Amino acid sequence: MVEFFTNNLATIITAIVVFALVAAAVVKIVRDKIRHKSSCGCGCANCPISGSCNKKNTDDQPV
Amino acid sequence: MEIKIALAGNPNSGKTTMFNDLTGSAQYVGNWPGVTVEKKEGRLKGHKNIIIQDLPGIYSLSPYSLEEVVARGYLVNEKPDAIINIVDGTNIERNLYLTTQLVELGIPVIIALNMIDIVRKNGDIINIAKLAEALGCEVIETSALKGIGSTEVAERAAELAEKKVAAHMPSVFDGSVEHAIAHIEESIEDKVSARYLRWYAIKLFERDEKVIDELKLDPELLSHLEEHIAACEAEMDDDAESIITNQRYAYISRIVSISVVKKRKAKYSTSDKIDRIVTNRVLALPIFAAVMFIVYYLSITTIGDIVTGFTNDTLFGSWIMGPLTAWFAQIGVAAWLANLIVDGIIGGVGAVLGFVPQMLLLFFLLSILEDIGYMARVAFIMDRIFRKFGLSGKSFIPMLIGSGCSVPGIMASRTIENERDRRMTIMTTSFIPCGAKMPIVALIAGAIFNGAWWVAPIAYFIGVAAVITSGVIIKKTKPFAGNPAPFVMELPAYHIPSSTNVLRSTWERGWSFIRRAGTIILAASVFIWFASSFSFSGGLHMVENMDHSMLATAGNVIAPIFAPLGFGTWQSSVATIMGLMAKEEVVGVFGVLYGVAGDALKMVDSGALSGLSPIASHFTALSAFSFLLFNLLCAPCFAAMGAIRREMNSAKWTWAAIGYLSVFAYAVSLIVNQLGLLIGGHGFTGGTAAALIVLAALLWLLLRRNPYEQAQHLAAQATK
Numbered sequence: 001m002v003e004f005f006t007n008n009l010a011t012i013i014t015a016i017v018v019f020a021l022v023a024a025a026v027v028k029i030v031r032d033k034i035r036h037k038s039s040c041g042c043g044c045a046n047c048p049i050s051g052s053c054n055k056k057n058t059d060d061q062p063v
Numbered sequence: 064m065e066i067k068i069a070l071a072g073n074p075n076s077g078k079t080t081m082f083n084d085l086t087g088s089a090q091y092v093g094n095w096p097g098v099t100v101e102k103k104e105g106r107l108k109g110h111k112n113i114i115i116q117d118l119p120g121i122y123s124l125s126p127y128s129l130e131e132v133v134a135r136g137y138l139v140n141e142k143p144d145a146i147i148n149i150v151d152g153t154n155i156e157r158n159l160y161l162t163t164q165l166v167e168l169g170i171p172v173i174i175a176l177n178m179i180d181i182v183r184k185n186g187d188i189i190n191i192a193k194l195a196e197a198l199g200c201e202v203i204e205t206s207a208l209k210g211i212g213s214t215e216v217a218e219r220a221a222e223l224a225e226k227k228v229a230a231h232m233p234s235v236f237d238g239s240v241e242h243a244i245a246h247i248e249e250s251i252e253d254k255v256s257a258r259y260l261r262w263y264a265i266k267l268f269e270r271d272e273k274v275i276d277e278l279k280l281d282p283e284l285l286s287h288l289e290e291h292i293a294a295c296e297a298e299m300d301d302d303a304e305s306i307i308t309n310q311r312y313a314y315i316s317r318i319v320s321i322s323v324v325k326k327r328k329a330k331y332s333t334s335d336k337i338d339r340i341v342t343n344r345v346l347a348l349p350i351f352a353a354v355m356f357i358v359y360y361l362s363i364t365t366i367g368d369i370v371t372g373f374t375n376d377t378l379f380g381s382w383i384m385g386p387l388t389a390w391f392a393q394i395g396v397a398a399w400l401a402n403l404i405v406d407g408i409i410g411g412v413g414a415v416l417g418f419v420p421q422m423l424l425l426f427f428l429l430s431i432l433e434d435i436g437y438m439a440r441v442a443f444i445m446d447r448i449f450r451k452f453g454l455s456g457k458s459f460i461p462m463l464i465g466s467g468c469s470v471p472g473i474m475a476s477r478t479i480e481n482e483r484d485r486r487m488t489i490m491t492t493s494f495i496p497c498g499a500k501m502p503i504v505a506l507i508a509g510a511i512f513n514g515a516w517w518v519a520p521i522a523y524f525i526g527v528a529a530v531i532t533s534g535v536i537i538k539k540t541k542p543f544a545g546n547p548a549p550f551v552m553e554l555p556a557y558h559i560p561s562s563t564n565v566l567r568s569t570w571e572r573g574w575s576f577i578r579r580a581g582t583i584i585l586a587a588s589v590f591i592w593f594a595s596s597f598s599f600s601g602g603l604h605m606v607e608n609m610d611h612s613m614l615a616t617a618g619n620v621i622a623p624i625f626a627p628l629g630f631g632t633w634q635s636s637v638a639t640i641m642g643l644m645a646k647e648e649v650v651g652v653f654g655v656l657y658g659v660a661g662d663a664l665k666m667v668d669s670g671a672l673s674g675l676s677p678i679a680s681h682f683t684a685l686s687a688f689s690f691l692l693f694n695l696l697c698a699p700c701f702a703a704m705g706a707i708r709r710e711m712n713s714a715k716w717t718w719a720a721i722g723y724l725s726v727f728a729y730a731v732s733l734i735v736n737q738l739g740l741l742i743g744g745h746g747f748t749g750g751t752a753a754a755l756i757v758l759a760a761l762l763w764l765l766l767r768r769n770p771y772e773q774a775q776h777l778a779a780q781a782t783k
Contacts, residue, residue, distance in 0.1 A: 007395075008395075008397070010391075010394040010395045010396045011395070011396050011397040011400055014391070014396050014400055014404070015400055018400070018403065018404060018408070021408075021585070022585065022586060022589050025581065025582045025583075025585045025586045026586055028582045029582050029583060029586060032582075
């Protein structure tokens, strides 16, 4: 067992880092989805009606 | 105690610029009217108890548009503690109309005489003491763009709010009107608070339906009020609303005559002179085409191409991917993991990130055009064209916003009052290529068309042509029949672009693009790598050849659908489907499946496209163009579909919109590919026959007589 870890240490550490990165990306996507944050390409500040959007989203009402 | 201060003023008078200056926010500022449709809130810098609220730009407190309804509803019902009325000093007569209404609200009002730097530059003199005396409220000179006077006006407004010093009501109306208003005030004084009495009385005099409904006056009282109004109308020989409007303007003329000295001006201002060329009946369109051509040419083909070439070739290709592969081998990372990181993650995310320089340059140039005021002219120019095809210029504003991202573009369609026009705009906005589609354009232009100069501009004009064509087709259907709503838009004066506005807008859009690469694109790239490296057949195992992967199996099921369009490979089919997650993922998929991150531009440089490029080997120029067309015009990403669903507020209309976009894209790509093949000497096939039938159907839909035109004409006659 120890030998396996020693022999594959670089792979294990790299895999953990990659897994953490992908997990963080997925968590962010899911969290944004739950918060009704749009994944659109130019952010809420550019939206002329972001005030309405955010307000209604917190109420969980259709915009 | 919290103090709420509302910023109210005409469209494009600088409210959002002042809001950003006061609160340190980074709200979007556009040099065209209608940028803000809902109120936005922030706290005054250094004063946590003072809330600044940015209202939509309005010309009056009459509920003629959504913006006016929002602003009026807020001012009357939510009652801010003070109002900063932002008055554009260069257009003082028109701006003061709203001022005369705001001071009637009984809320402390302070006037920010904005754009004072331009007033001075023009040589005009405004006597603020006389102006303040005539309007019954304090006036402070400001230049929101240069940060002059903004804080002073906000702090003074807060003082007035604390002391509850309302503006002194100026005597705006003639004796007989005041007489009638006094009677109305007397009749409703037990129904509204004393603070709002005059405002409600004037609105009742104008027979404002919303106010009548709100106060729920009994018919007897209403009939009593009507007697006073009718008597006044008979005396003045005009209708009540016109009497109020005319007398307000007469009052404003008197104020301006005593407080404003305008330097004798040439007949035409600099903006007028530029507009004589830029909005000229003949020159406007060629100039617009040339401007957009230069924007897309610079950002995608020349400067953008050089910077993206460096990012793809040198940064990702030479500096990251190569050394990283060697390093992984050196430290003993398993081959599959190295492959996942280098080909999967860096290949996918890098392929998208490689286009960031081009995106930033495109957004930078578009922001400059917006900030100098040219885009407002484009809406005006497009109105003339759109109107002929059933849309109004108002539809162009959402499309303009949609060139950054379709989601806010679709949502901006709310400014269109006419339900038919609004639905039509929602359906067609995503035809305009958004920022995320630009990497697809750049990739195809670079890898297939030798970086040809015409590919990027043509993508934009294909979008505009699709909007116009759809306008003609849809307008001839029953749910959309009817004349487009009139479009009135003030053209702002041209000005030198503000570096803050331009850089903020560029960064906002660019950063979102980068952020998505780190989330959706990263996750999707890992999925694509996994699905293209493993197979389920005979148990889960890694495959040497992608053609045997589970992704290839799934892609091959869908591929026949796209075969008539010329890109019936599993890779292109998967890329198109994954594009529904985010349009730039089309490039991400190619990045993983073809490893384009470091290759596409090298191939272009070497000129050996067909032999070396895995992309080029899957496409001909014709099929690549068809692929580009389909991906530009088909259903947008899921985020934009969600926006369509919210704005349509109907599942039926949402599916109709998505269905229309997909069918239209399929039809256009089919025609282009099949007729292209015919012209290219590939013979007449079943596909050619299908394309000819679709073309005939499309032409019939375009050219047929509008079956509802006569009904509209008769309805219009009947109204007259």
